Amino acid sequence: MDYIHTVNYYETDKMGITHHSNYIRWMEEARIDFLSQIGYDYAKLEQMGIISPVLSVSCDYKKTTTFPDKIYISVTVKEFKGVKLHLSYEMRNENDDIVCTGTTSHAFLNAEGRPIRMNQEYPQLYEILKDLAVKD
Template identity: 55%
Template sequence: MSLYQHEVQYYETDRMGITHHSNYIRWMEEARVAFLKEIGWDYAKLEEMGIISPVIDVQCQYKNTTTFADKVMIETTVKKFSGIKLILQYEMKNEAGKIVALAESAHCFLDRDGKMLRLAKQFPAFYQALCNEEAKE
C-alpha cells in the first residue's frame, strides 16, 4: 500500500468549478509512479531494464467532487498480480476522509519490442516485489 497526495490545480477544474473527470486518471498515474518508486522499482529503473508496462484497462467511479486547492490522498494497492497482468486499486479521499473516487488500472509487461514478458523467469526480483505487495492485501 502506498499513499500519495495530489493538490487539485486550477487548470484541472472545468467551467462548473469542479475537477474535470479526466484528471483522476492522470492522478492514478502519478500515484502508480509513486507506488513503484516506494517499493524500489521506479519507472526509470524499469525502463533501463527494458520493461514497459502499458495500461490495458482503466475504470473509475466518481463518488464526490473535488475543487481547486483540495488535497486528495490516493491509496494505491495491488489488487491482483498474476505475473503477467497487474491490477492496481486506487482509493481517493479528500481531506475530510470522504471517498471522492474508486478506481482500478490493469497493466501488462512488455519488452522494448512489444513482446510479453514473464516476470517470474526474466525479472524475478521485480516479480517477487509485486507478489509481496499483493500478499499485504
C-alpha cells in the same frame, strides 16, 4: 504511504469542479509514486528494458473535488500472477471522504512488445509485486 495531489486550478471546469479526466491522470501519478516507493521507478524499469502499457482503466466518481483540495490516493496491488498487474486506487479528501475509486490493468512487455515472463526474467520485482497483492 498515500500519494498526495493538490487539485490545480486548471484541472477544474467552468463550474469550479475537477474535470473527470483528471482522476485518471492522478491514478498515473500515484502509480508512478507507488513504483518508486517499492524501488522500481519508471526510469529503472525502462533501463531494465521493461515497458508497462495500460490495458484497461475504470473510474467511479463518488464526490466532487475543487481547487485547492488535497487528495490522498492509496494504491493497492489487487492482483498479480506474473502476466498482468491489476491495481486499485482509493482517493480521499481531507475530510477522509472517498471521492473516487478506480482500477488499472497493465502488462509487462520487453522493448519488442512481447510479454515478459516476470518470474523468470525479473524474479525480484515479481516477488515484490506478488507479496504486495491482496490475499483472498
